[in-house]
Amino acid sequence: MYGTPREFLENRLSIVINAQKCVGCTLCMRFCPLGTVLEQGSDGRVHRSREMACAGCMKCIDRCPNAAISAIRRAT
Numbered sequence: 001m002y003g004t005p006r007e008f009l010e011n012r013l014s015i016v017i018n019a020q021k022c023v024g025c026t027l028c029m030r031f032c033p034l035g036t037v038l039e040q041g042s043d044g045r046v047h048r049s050r051e052m053a054c055a056g057c058m059k060c061i062d063r064c065p066n067a068a069i070s071a072i073r074r075a076t
């Protein structure tokens with residue numbers, strides 16, 4: 001369980017990408033329904049671009065073959 005979409009929308013959770021695990025397959029980007037949250041950097045790895053836009057659908061987490069993406073709870 002990663003959290004709920006409501007928690008993302010209320011800005012209590014964030015997507016975090018572990019650069020050590022990312023292999024740049026871009027599956028997360030292709031399955032993100034918003035299309036603007038994740039972007040591929042010049043190093044080939046995917047980074048979060050606009051975290052405020054994340055809807056918390058968890059598709060990127062579920063699709064990543066390397067478990068490089070997780071959701072973290074923000075400090076309050």
Ligand code: SF4
Nearest residue numbers: 022023025026028064
């Ligand atoms: S799905 Fe995972 S390994 Fe593939 S680009 Fe996204 S974060 Fe990197």
Ligand code: SF4
Nearest residue numbers: 032054055057058060
């Ligand atoms: S949780 Fe959903 S909206 Fe947020 S970055 Fe992942 S796929 Fe995109």
